[in-house]
Amino acid sequence: MKASPAARPDDANECCPPSLGTGNSPQSRQLFRFRRALVAYVDNGLMLLILILMSDTLLIGGVFYPIRVVSPSMMPTFNGPRFRIPCARCGFPQTWCAATQSLPECLGRAVCPNCGSRLAEQRREFATIVPKPAYFVGDRVLLLKGIWRGWRRWDVVAFYNTGEKGGLTLKRIVGLPGERIEVRAGLLWVNGQPQPRPWQVQRAVCVPVWRPQMSDSFAIRLEATSPPAHSGTFSIEHPVTTYCHFHPVLDQQEGPTRNLILRFRIAEFSPGTRLQIRSDLGTGHIDLVLELPSRYSIRYFEHNDSEQDSEGEYLSGELPHRVIKGDLAISLVDQRFLFVVNDGVVAERDYATKPLTRPISRPFQIAVEQGSATILELGLWKVSSYLDAQHVNNFLPGYYLLGDDPHISIDSRHFGNVPKGRVIGRVVNWPFARPTSHMNGG
Numbered sequence: 155m156k157a158s159p160a161a162r163p164d165d166a167n168e169c170c171p172p173s174l175g176t177g178n179s180p181q182s183r184q185l186f187r188f189r190r191a192l193v194a195y196v197d198n199g200l201m202l203l204i205l206i207l208m209s210d211t212l213l214i215g216g217v218f219y220p221i222r223v224v225s226p227s228m229m230p231t232f233n234g235p236r237f238r239i240p241c242a243r244c245g246f247p248q249t250w251c252a253a254t255q256s257l258p259e260c261l262g263r264a265v266c267p268n269c270g271s272r273l274a275e276q277r278r279e280f281a282t283i284v285p286k287p288a289y290f291v292g293d294r295v296l297l298l299k300g301i302w303r304g305w306r307r308w309d310v311v312a313f314y315n316t317g318e319k320g321g322l323t324l325k326r327i328v329g330l331p332g333e334r335i336e337v338r339a340g341l342l343w344v345n346g347q348p349q350p351r352p353w354q355v356q357r358a359v360c361v362p363v364w365r366p367q368m369s370d371s372f373a374i375r376l377e378a379t380s381p382p383a384h385s386g387t388f389s390i391e392h393p394v395t396t397y398c399h400f401h402p403v404l405d406q407q408e409g410p411t412r413n414l415i416l417r418f419r420i421a422e423f424s425p426g427t428r429l430q431i432r433s434d435l436g437t438g439h440i441d442l443v444l445e446l447p448s449r450y451s452i453r454y455f456e457h458n459d460s461e462q463d464s465e466g467e468y469l470s471g472e473l474p475h476r477v478i479k480g481d482l483a484i485s486l487v488d489q490r491f492l493f494v495v496n497d498g499v500v501a502e503r504d505y506a507t508k509p510l511t512r513p514i515s516r517p518f519q520i521a522v523e524q525g526s527a528t529i530l531e532l533g534l535w536k537v538s539s540y541l542d543a544q545h546v547n548n549f550l551p552g553y554y555l556l557g558d559d560p561h562i563s564i565d566s567r568h569f570g571n572v573p574k575g576r577v578i579g580r581v582v583n584w585p586f587a588r589p590t591s592h593m594n595g596g
């Protein structure tokens with residue numbers, strides 16, 4: 155029995171329908187293949203278009219209809235600061251003014267975190283500086299929504315804010331439904347346990363506060379001498395407070411802080427070099443010793459009322475291979491010591507100490523105990539402490555959300571938890587709206 159080709163034109167094995175010409179000539183076969191390919195292209199294109207249209211409501215928001223940043227408290231994280239103005243006295247490339255302040259209002263209060271000079275006294279210089287706008291409230295972001303549901307702690311989400319200002323607002327999730335949340339002593343507590351911010355969050359929210367020199371090529375050469383002398387040691391004598399330089403509001407409380415991050419690179423070293431980085435906690439210290447190029451050890455000391463320091467536990471291990479010329483960081487943020495190499499946490503240890511009564515005068519000290527090393531790109535960064543909330547939230551029915559800049563954030567401390575249904579998506583940055591890294595942005 156012979157099947158008619160015209161009766162099943164879509165047959166995959168079909169060589170050519172009669173309408174295309176006479177029999178199996180190469181030309182007619184080619185024409186048929188071309189037509190079939192064209193139909194497939196149109197089909198796929200339509201599918202793609204439908205998918206994209208669906209995605210804007212279900213999967214990804216912000217592709218066609220812009221979703222705009224309306225929360226200045228998240229601007230350091232997502233859009234960078236508003237203005238980058240180098241300090242007229244020291245050249246520190248600090249960022250001043252969040253979105254809610256006018257420039258004169260901001261400059262009237264701002265203080266350089268590096269040299270401490272008041273910007274108001276630099277007004278003559280400011281006349282010649284054109285502030286470089288970075289990003290503003292209203293910049294757009296992308297949202298992962300719909301099937302991406304199941305938000306986790308530390309995700310930044312967009313939600314419908316029913317509060318005074320209303321609209322779509324961005325905040326960071328710190329508490330999940332069913333948890334007990336408290337903000338106390340500058341820390342987040344979940345079910346009675348302190349919950350320090352992980353490195354990736356710290357990295358996103360930190361702001362620069364000090365550099366030894368404004369030149370990127372500035373290097374610190376440290377060499378051990380015998381007997382040990384000053385030449386082998388570099389001290390960072392820069393007390394840091396909670397003062398928010400980024401958004402200097404009038405009535406802000408200023409106090410001492412340990413929420414610091416030290417970053418540097420090791421450019422070169424002689425074989426067998428022992429490099430010690432001491433982090434002063436005010437009531438004790440933590441020594442990180444790098445036995446270059448292969449090992450590290452960490453030791454924790456508590457200051458006692460008696461003259462003798464008590465020595466805590468001892469951690470040690472192998473250094474990652476790429477420690478040389480890699481990006482090294484030591485974080486003391488949220489009462490947890492982190493040793494980070496190329497964005498990977500190599501070692502961590504919680505420390506609990508008494509509250510500080512005054513800023514630490516010399517938060518870090520780098521010393522070469524043996525051999526020699528060259529340090530590059532040394533800098534000090536700060537992460538804001540969470541500001542304490544009045545109440546404890548028991549067994550949350552929704553998400554507890556906080557802003558990254560607690561000084562200007564209106565968040566769950568004020569409006570309580572946010573029901574699941576009002577959270578519409580997880581924020582990813584609009585790929586074209588921001589420099590590659592806030593941390594490297596200087």
Ligand SMILES: [Zn+2]
Binds near residue numbers: 266267268270
């Ligand atoms: Zn300065």
